[in-house]
Amino acid sequence: MTSRRPRVVLATRIYSPEPAAASFRLRALARALVESGAAVTVLTTTAPQAPAPEDPDPGVRIRRWPVLRDRTGYVRGYLQYLSFDVPLLLRLLFSTRPDVVVVEPPPTTGFVARLACVVRRVPYVYYAADVWSDAANSTGAPAPVVAAVRRVEGWVLRGARRVVAVTEEVAERTRALGARETVVVRNGIDTDVFRPDGPVPDGAPAGPYAIYAGTTSEWQGADVFVRAMATVAEAVPGATLVVLGQGSAWADLEAVARALPDGGACVRMLRPVPQAEAAAWLRGAAVALVSLRPGQGYDFAFPTKVLAGAASGTPVLYAGPGPARGVIEENGLGRAVAHDVDAVAEAMSDLLEAPADDGPRTRSAGWARTHASIAASAAEVARIAVAASRVPDHRLTAPTLGGVRPSPGLTEEHDA
Known part of the structure; x- marks a missing residue:
């Protein structure tokens, strides 16, 4: 029966x-x-x-x-x-x-x-x-x-x-x-949407850009990337930080950006877009940014943003504690540093200046298809x-x- x-x-x-x-x-x-x-x-x-x-x-x-x-x-x-x-x-x-x-x-x-x-x-x-x-x-x-x-x-x-x-x-x-x-x-992550091949956004910055794509909240601490741009903008002329998303810390990020030496010209704050468009922004970036502020009760978390960056073939820069560090480093998905402005600025500058290399991008996306x-x-x-x-x-x-x-x-x- x-x-x-x-x-x-x-x-x-x-x-x-x-x-x-x-x-x-x-x-x-x-x-x-x-x-x-x-x-x-x-x-x-x-x-x-x-x-x-x-x-x-x-x-x-x-x-x-x-x-x-x-x-x-x-x-x-x-x-x-x-x-x-x-x-x-x-x-x-x-x-x-x-x-x-x-x-x-x-x-x-x-x-x-x-x-x-x-x-x-x-x-x-x-x-x-x-x-x-x-x-x-x-x-x-x-x-x-x-x-x-x-x-x-x-x-x-x-x-x-x-x-x-x-x-x-x-x-x-x-x-x-x-x-x-x-x-x-x-x-x-949806590896049919987030993948290394496909269009990049028409409105992308002319120079290299780093992107933080997703929810912004106090416990994620994405302000570390905005603060780091004071150093990064000098080290990598023409570099831009794109923040794509929404969340409870959004207004605070805007305020931090306005306080930068250039008045926030090196930071673009964009509201949420459909998944396919977010994937295009990640695909065109030199580095995908992910963070967790230590000591907020989420030290054991593994942000899905890591997977979105990897599946898009974009090197991931992770600032924070937890298991994401080992996964990124052991599988060659990018860099993991402390949730610290100086450490972030140094790693971010290195990744923005790195020459394009399809090999690591292809391997990163392949890892995501197999494991994520x-x-x-x-x-x-x-x-x-x-x-x-x-x-x-x-x-x-x-x-x-x-x-x-x-x-x-x-x-x-x-x-x-």
């Missing part, structure tokens, strides 16, 4: 077309689940104004709900989270009963998902991109707040049938907080989700999105 299709719900405050690494990861997961034979519903938020509309994915039902957003357009902050989480509880309780729920952070979303899943006797999988209680502690939040977040996060992790962690470091922390079973699946495919990562998480469902006899078909089958190696390392 043929088993019925598993019904999978993705509960997430962020989803495509909102420009963020989590959006791309979750959209790839939804596609992989559909290709595996599952019926997929996404419970998410009303999308903010997007750079461009996207084609719908066949087989994926998206159910959106209006929420509060901060001044930068993100669902970030306790009131913003609650504006999604409270309605989510009712949406999970009164929708068609799923076989498994995949829950994206924050822990408050995990909290209401566990409540609904307990009532309806449905297993859930928690996606641990980071450990929120550790981050709260590192940023100096009041002790009662940290304790409350840790209790909520631990309760969510203990109740999950499976926890998917994006790094081994995150996995270790989830286990310490009580997770029953944690599987490491590193993040990936978003399709392979999504297929692995799809397997985990269906295996955790109430349909144990379902035989999951191996997805082959982008022509890539899941690689066992993707469950051995990390990303964030």
